[in-house]
Amino acid sequence: MSDAPLDLAVVGLGAAGASLAHRLAGTGARFAVWEAPASSAARTQERTWCTWGPGAGPDAGPGPFGPLVAARWSRLRVIAPGGAVLHLDLGGWRYRMLRSTDVERAVRARLAAAGVPLVEAVVDELVPAPGGVRVGAGGPLARAVLDTRPVPLPRAPGTTTLLQHFLGHRVRAARPVFDPGAVTLMDFRVPQPAGGVAFGYVLPTSEREALVEYTEFSADLLTGAQYRERLDAWTERAGFGALEVLGTERGVIPMTDAPFPASDVPGVVRFGAAAGAVRPSTGYAFSVLQRQADALAARVAAGAPPVPPRPHGRRHLLMDAVLLAGIASGWLDGAAVLWRLFERNPVQRVLGFLDGATGPADDVRLMASSPRVPMLAAVAELGRRRARGALER
Ligand SMILES: Cc1cc2nc3c(=O)[nH]c(=O)nc-3n(C[C@H](O)[C@H](O)[C@H](O)COP(=O)(O)OP(=O)(O)OC[C@H]3O[C@@H](n4cnc5c(N)ncnc54)[C@H](O)[C@@H]3O)c2cc1C
Structure with missing residues (x-):
């Protein structure tokens, strides 16, 4: 240099x-x-890293990394706690995985x-x-x-922090049990933690190979043994049979x-x-x-100072704050809210929201599809937290 x-x-x-x-x-x-x-x-x-968006080919991204996409899927699946399955066709969009x-x-x-x-x-x-x-x-x-x-x-008075924590196994099944055309985004057939949400996630790369993950959004991490127990219990419930573990992925992502x-x-x-x-x-x-x-x-x-734009819009941050306060306080049943979002909206609208790409009209429709009384309770909970936080500052 x-x-x-x-x-x-x-x-x-x-x-x-x-x-x-x-x-x-x-x-x-x-x-x-x-x-x-x-x-x-x-x-x-x-x-x-997984992302989604329009376009089926390598030039569709994400960003300049389209040629590096290791797998892409045109269908998603969401499974309710009781076992009902939503089959979601992404149309011209793809769910994509990069390593x-x-x-x-x-x-x-x-x-x-x-x-x-x-x-x-x-x-x-x-x-x-x-x-x-x-x-x-x-x-x-x-x-x-x-x-x-x-x-x-970061911690601040009046705010809510959950952790998204998970254990994933790259597995090979003894028999063809995975559908390589569809990602299981959320399988809620797992015990739900108090003040949180839990689900299984499947990224299949063939009929016999997949990344299977047990994920929780909650305040506290589990022990290594607890993650393994929950992952194993869910893969058994999902009917995947004997699985050879080829690799492991763990993660803790702050949600705040x-x-x-x-x-x-x-x-x-x-x-x-x-x-x-x-x-x-x-x-x-x-x-x-x-x-x-x-x-x-x-x-x-352009020779301008290298300052990135804000990552998320204010409206989306406010909606997130309501969801976090509602789930953490128990006013919102996270699994029920997420299930209803997918059940009552076109999948591209929900994925657009999860990516921060929806406009006000779509956001109103998304909020309207959530259970009304618990959602109002969550809004009130956020108000209480913010008021308490203002007093503590
Ligand atoms: C396991 C996991 C899976 C995730 N999956 C997804 C997903 O599927 N989709 C999605 O959208 N998001 C996902 N996320 C969230 C988010 O996209 C990732 O956390 C992403 O990696 C964040 O990028 P980053 O560059 O900010 O941080 P990082 O990717 O962590 O990059 C920070 C870099 O800094 C380097 N570094 C750290 N300390 C030093 C130092 N002192 N000196 C020099 N270098 C240093 C590190 O080695 C690293 O390369 C995931 C997060 C985790 C933890």
Whole structure:
């Protein structure tokens, strides 16, 4: 790296950093990327990212990553606690799965081809300096830094935080039990936690192979043994029979309406999950990161400060806050609300909402399809929480 200051330093090559780096590489932007070495505790584990949207081919995305999509499906399934099944045809849309390892490999190759430095190091400090920010004490100077390193879970009076936590197994079944054409998005035939929601999730890649996950939205994590028991009990109930475990994916994703604080270092802008990109009511972030990365790349090209647009609109954040307060307090039966959303609305409207892409008219229709009295109780609960929070501040 030369001594001249960089225009931009990108810290982290996860979903946010990789999405931006892919777009900037080859544009002439003077930037470099820092990523924690694979051997370090700071390094994010491999994961599977799913998104959805219009278009069936590799040019349909997500963002520039369409050619990396490892599997795509045209049908979804949602299963009620009592076993009723909704079969949802996505029409011209697809539900898509990417592997973080494929994205990282492709972006590394693209950076190397464009001559963009990729520094394998744990960044502990971002130090304000004349003309910008030093990446690490005494490290290279950048005019601005986009920091995607994880931050502690924000808490604020009057807000609600649940965790989306799960155990997934990549499995091979003894007999053909999966429908490779359909994702089971939510199978609610599992015991529901108090103040939370639980469901099974199936991403089938063939009649015998799938990623099967037990997922909970709740306040507290389980022990390793509890996750395994619940996953096994549900796969048995689902009738998958004997399953050979080929791999494991665990995750904890914060679902919160608490604001994510900005960096207090001048010139450092947080981006990604650390800046609230994860949708509070769903745990999804990959699509919104594509929208933000497009906007950021355009700003960098225009020589504007690299500040991403807000990840979520105010109306959607308010709706999420109602859902979180309602579910956490027990006024809303999360499984019933989610089931009814899919039962009473076109699937593209629900998926559009989960992605933050719906307009006011669709949002009103979605709210109107929820159970009315519990939803009003959830709105009142949010009001109480916010009023209490205002007093505590
Ligand atoms: C297991 C799991 C599955 C998920 N699945 C989905 C999904 O299917 N769809 C969806 O939309 N969302 C999903 N999410 C939510 C969200 O999309 C992901 O959390 C996403 O990875 C967030 O991207 P990010 O870049 O902000 O953070 P990360 O992907 O975690 O990237 C942060 C990067 O910074 C690096 N880093 C950390 N500390 C340092 C340091 N000190 N120095 C240098 N580098 C550092 C890490 O190694 C990592 O590469 C999932 C989340 C989890 C946890």
